[in-house]
Amino acid sequence: MQHLLTAGAQRALKQAERIAQSSAAPELDACHLLAALAFEESRAAELLLAHQIELAMILEQFPIQLPEEPANSDSDSTNEPLELSQALYHFPALREILNQALEQVSRSDVPTEIGSEHLLWGLLTTAGSHSEWLRSQGTLTTAAFEQNLILQQRQSAEPINVDFAFRVVPTTASDQTNTFRTIDAAANRLREGLRVIEDYLRFTLDDAHLMQLLKNTRHQLAEALRFIGQDSLIASRDTLHDVGTSISTTSEFERQSMEHLLQANLKRVQEATRTLEEFGKLISVEAAALFKQMRYALYTLEKSILSCLHNQRRLEDCRLYLLVSESLCHHGSGPAVREALAAGVGIVQIREKEMTDRQLLEHGRHVREWTRAAGAILIMNDRPDLAVAIDADGVHVGQDELPVREVRQIIGPQRMIGVSTHNIEQARQAVLDGADYIGVGPTFPTTTKSFAEHEYAGLNFIKQVAAEITLPWFAIGGINADNLCQAVQAGAQRVAVSSTICSAPEPGQITSELLSQFPG
Numbered sequence: 001m002q003h004l005l006t007a008g009a010q011r012a013l014k015q016a017e018r019i020a021q022s023s024a025a026p027e028l029d030a031c032h033l034l035a036a037l038a039f040e041e042s043r044a045a046e047l048l049l050a051h052q053i054e055l056a057m058i059l060e061q062f063p064i065q066l067p068e069e070p071a072n073s074d075s076d077s078t079n080e081p082l083e084l085s086q087a088l089y090h091f092p093a094l095r096e097i098l099n100q101a102l103e104q105v106s107r108s109d110v111p112t113e114i115g116s117e118h119l120l121w122g123l124l125t126t127a128g129s130h131s132e133w134l135r136s137q138g139t140l141t142t143a144a145f146e147q148n149l150i151l152q153q154r155q156s157a158e159p160i161n162v163d164f165a166f167r168v169v170p171t172t173a174s175d176q177t178n179t180f181r182t183i184d185a186a187a188n189r190l191r192e193g194l195r196v197i198e199d200y201l202r203f204t205l206d207d208a209h210l211m212q213l214l215k216n217t218r219h220q221l222a223e224a225l226r227f228i229g230q231d232s233l234i235a236s237r238d239t240l241h242d243v244g245t246s247i248s249t250t251s252e253f254e255r256q257s258m259e260h261l262l263q264a265n266l267k268r269v270q271e272a273t274r275t276l277e278e279f280g281k282l283i284s285v286e287a288a289a290l291f292k293q294m295r296y297a298l299y300t301l302e303k304s305i306l307s308c309l310h311n312q313r314r315l316e317d318c319r320l321y322l323l324v325s326e327s328l329c330h331h332g333s334g335p336a337v338r339e340a341l342a343a344g345v346g347i348v349q350i351r352e353k354e355m356t357d358r359q360l361l362e363h364g365r366h367v368r369e370w371t372r373a374a375g376a377i378l379i380m381n382d383r384p385d386l387a388v389a390i391d392a393d394g395v396h397v398g399q400d401e402l403p404v405r406e407v408r409q410i411i412g413p414q415r416m417i418g419v420s421t422h423n424i425e426q427a428r429q430a431v432l433d434g435a436d437y438i439g440v441g442p443t444f445p446t447t448t449k450s451f452a453e454h455e456y457a458g459l460n461f462i463k464q465v466a467a468e469i470t471l472p473w474f475a476i477g478g479i480n481a482d483n484l485c486q487a488v489q490a491g492a493q494r495v496a497v498s499s500t501i502c503s504a505p506e507p508g509q510i511t512s513e514l515l516s517q518f519p520g
């Protein structure tokens, strides 16, 4: 089987060669490739940045001199696919890294080319000062990296077809020109729409995770257009004579709100990818497959952005979340729940591991009455069926329980789904899976649920989530009146507690104390 390198991977290898030359190194080695991966816009560069590894740090660590001249775009043209066997021949010093990259690609369920991210995997998993240094940077572990690769693959709705036959089907020259012209116009629309959405994500929603997904789509666009051929696109462009460039409807200039603007651009980019996919089929099957993947990724992105906005509104006033368990309450769960609600708890979760279904149903109906009277949200732990039976507002599931997709089938479109997460990859995945909020923990040691010592995610996890996720989330685990301020300082705007309220002699009083520690 032939294994091909993506255009991004090819560019990185060529750039590595140039870096080795400008560094006057006796031969190309792994650190030149590492610098090249950080230097070029690529998936690997984004992964490095996501783990706070910047080009400047690499240059400081290794004896590297970047080339003064920019790469010559003609000689670096990557329209011709490169096979792994050719790459091994041209870059023998990188043999081990390329083999590791191939091994990682072979684990994928879908046919995948060797991309820059796989080269980075190769660097991470081969022995040498480069991998020692990469691992010493903290968060770039092989486990974290593999999670990222899985995430990228899941975003791809369809396998990439790696049959590289170039096929220009349109028969007449005029048909060909118009096909390229249509693709060029749609690609421009897509680029512009993506930019608007990116600016929204950057300046309004401030969501680094979703912005990263959008950037991946921009890279995919660049890759797909390489299959089409930039020269033909530019040569066929005729903006002056494009019908529609001078006609505009008033609706084009009307945007009632920021959200309306966002939605208009989300639709615009989806439509543009459909045009690209359809017309792309006339030029290159590879490009068409990439456009299709982009379209599906944009549907997921749309859903994630809109879900963030919707749930931010739904949970706007909910700072404090109470997980209630009868066994933790000294004076029964009824008084604890009612006092906490009166003091301002915004969400209550029924978390009972010992009750029979009948007991849960009866108990659930009482808690439903109390929460409804207080205008609070009610969530059922673990059990989507019982959430429906007691008319709860949602259900909370852990990593080993039913996935969001299946839960959604049971509870319908309106009820909320909360998902527990214990590391940043799980948190990112929960956003894409369609969770309405996430639990982020354990923050501090707790006796309410058992975790092994190494499972304490701690305040670092809180900081990571605060830095990139805007879907509402609750820090959880061992939070009390003495340490809540640390979670807030780490970036938590919402927290969930169980024993601190349930076991308190005066649940209402401790609730007020916890709530008073939130700014504003």
Ligand SMILES: Cc1ncc(COP(=O)(O)OP(=O)(O)O)c(N)n1
Binding pocket: 321, 323, 349, 351, 381, 382, 396, 397, 398, 399, 401, 418, 419, 420, 421, 438, 439, 440, 449, 474, 476, 496
């Ligand atoms: C808000 C919130 N976050 C996390 C959890 C934990 O859920 P899970 O991992 O399923 O563990 P159990 O609570 O079921 O023991 C939660 N319940 N609520």
Ligand SMILES: Cc1nc(C(=O)O)sc1CCOP(=O)(O)O
Binding pocket: 323, 420, 421, 439, 440, 441, 442, 443, 445, 446, 447, 448, 449, 476, 477, 478, 479, 496, 497, 498, 499, 500
């Ligand atoms: C149920 C639960 N889940 C956690 C997670 O990290 O997912 S921590 C936790 C225990 C929360 O209770 P307390 O406030 O008494 O520590």
Ligand SMILES: [Mg+2]
Binding pocket: 381, 382, 396, 397, 398, 401
């Ligand atoms: Mg659970």
